[in-house]
Amino acid sequence: MSMQTILDAITSGDRTAETYAAIPVPESYRxxxxxxxxxxxxxxLPSRDKDPRKSLHLDEIPVPDLAPGEALVAVMASAINYNTVWTSIFEPVPTFGFLERYGRLSPYAKRHDLPYHVVGSDLAGVVLRTGPGVHLWKPGQEVVAHCLSVELENADGHNDTMMDPEQRIWGFETNFGGLAELAIVKANQLMPKPAHLSWEEAASPGLVNSTAYRQLISKNGAAMKLGDRVLIWGASGGLGSYATQMALAGGATPICVVSSPDKAAICRAMGAELIIDRRAEGYQFWNEDNTKQNPKEWQRLGKKIRELTGGYDVDIVFEHPGRETFGASVYVARKGGTIVTCASTSGYLHEYDNRYLWMNLKRIISSHFANYREAWEANELINRGLIHPTLSKTYALDEVGQAALDVHHNLHQGKVGVLTLAPEAGMGVTDPEKRARFESEINRFRGE
Structure with a gap:
């Protein structure tokens, strides 16, 4: 009954701390x-044949006690990220090893070491409770959460929190994630929900928007500047759609690599003009048994890029496919250029010809999620309407397996959302006048 009471309070628009403090916390949640x-x-089984619909369950979960510095959030909506796909197919390793190691830190961390893992690294919702020591956030506040979980007891984390030895991704390397009716986060994961967005729209940018911001814009990543030419793999996907928007907003020129005419059309709708359909071009960077690369295909990609740019190579390559594309990425970057990588969705063992790196003074930069300041700045871009959600489809909480399968098989564009407590899509907009200025941009990916 208390879960319905929570939902009734949220949908009523009442955001007073007293209202939420008076609502009993349920004993369990889905x-x-x-x-x-x-x-x-x-x-x-090969990776592609592993089916998240078989491994992802919707369970009734006991509500854990709050630790100091934490918040309990009523989750109205969440989203699918590739880390949920990895978790669901138990690759590259099962996530329970992460939970076991985390559980050895302290009695509070021990709560995470369970025989089940509540997954999900995005949320939009309302704060229900805060733990001891939290003062900036109150029950009743509308929030989104970034997924960086840090302990910050070690000095290494205090210049850049991503360097903390105890840095983890919430909902992937910790428990009690966002694909649920309730979630537990550290208070320093919270950010204000953009008022012009629905719950599912607000939930969808978190992980990918922050990741793209650090990778492409931040001084900790490629530090993109006005006029840069940026090759973006998967430019209509979860990460790439935000990188494409950031390149355009920052005065750079994106060269968008996609896999279909529909995805090319989405990039054009975002404002990109230089687009490569890799399937139409038929690039084969590897031989049939995936043991040897074909440098002539790298050269063919480089030629295509120069045709589009008027003879120029790219300053930055926005890398995340990994093994399949990395050799080509190193090759096509200009002399002195940067290859910035944040993931390896096609494989972790990258191979490239080092002659093209060392003799041409190129740089490979690693990038992983974002620190709190970077995540906050990325969220502000959403709040100001400089960057927009790329939500294409929304599923119900009991359809997460299908949503994850769609992402696993690359059947989606942009981001795939999940309604958790929200009974229907479109709820949660509290500034309709602001929304009206950006309605077409917000809906660019709808139905794709």
Missing amino acids: GTTVHKDEIGMFEG
Whole structure:
């Protein structure tokens, strides 16, 4: 009954701290989980044949106690990221090892070491409770959350929190993630929800928007500048759609690599003009048994880029596919250029010809999520309407397995959202006048 009371309070528009403090916290909530005793269920299958619909469960989860510095959030909406796909297919390793190591830190961390893992690294919702020591956030506040979880007891984390030895991704390397009716986050993960967005729209940028910001814009990543030419792999996808918007907003020229005419059309709708359909071009960077690369295909990609740019190579390559594309990425960057990588969705063992790196003074920069300041700045771009959500489709909480499968098989564009407590899409907009200025941009990816 108290879960319905929470939802009624949120939908009423009442945001007073007293209202939410008076609502009893439920004993349990529904959350999307993987189970420790099922980690071997896909053994022997190729990655593509591993089905998240079989491994992701919707369970009733006991509400854990709040630790100091934490917040309990009523989650109205969440989103699918590739880390949920990895979790669901138990690759590259099952996430329970992360939870076991985390659990050894302290009695509070021990709460995370369970035989089930509540997944999800995005949320938009309302604060229900805060733990001891939290003073900037109150019950009743509308929030989104970034997914950086840090302890900050070690000196290494105090210049850049991503360097903290105890840095983890919430909902992937910690428990009690956002694909659920309730979630537990550290208070320093919270950010204000943009008032012109619905719950599912506000939930969708978190992980990918912040990741793209650090990778492309921040001094900790490629530090893109006005006039740069940026090759963006998967430019209509979760990460790439934000990188494309940032390149355009920052005065750079994106060269968008996509895999279909529909995805090319989305890039054009964002304002990009230089587009490469890699399937239409038929690039084969590797031989059939995936053991040897073909440098002539790198050269062919480089030629295509120069045709589009009027003879110029790219200053920055926005890399995340990994093994399939990395050799080509190193090759096509200009002399002195930068290849910035944040993921490896096609494989972690990258191979490239080092002659093109060292003799041409190129740089490979690693980038992983974002620190709190970078995440806050990325959220402000959304709030100001400089960058927009790329939500294409929204699923119900009991359809998370199908949503994850769609992302696993690259059947989506932009981001895929999930309604958790919200009973329907489109709820949560509190500044309709502001929204009206950006309505077409917000809906660019709808139905794709």
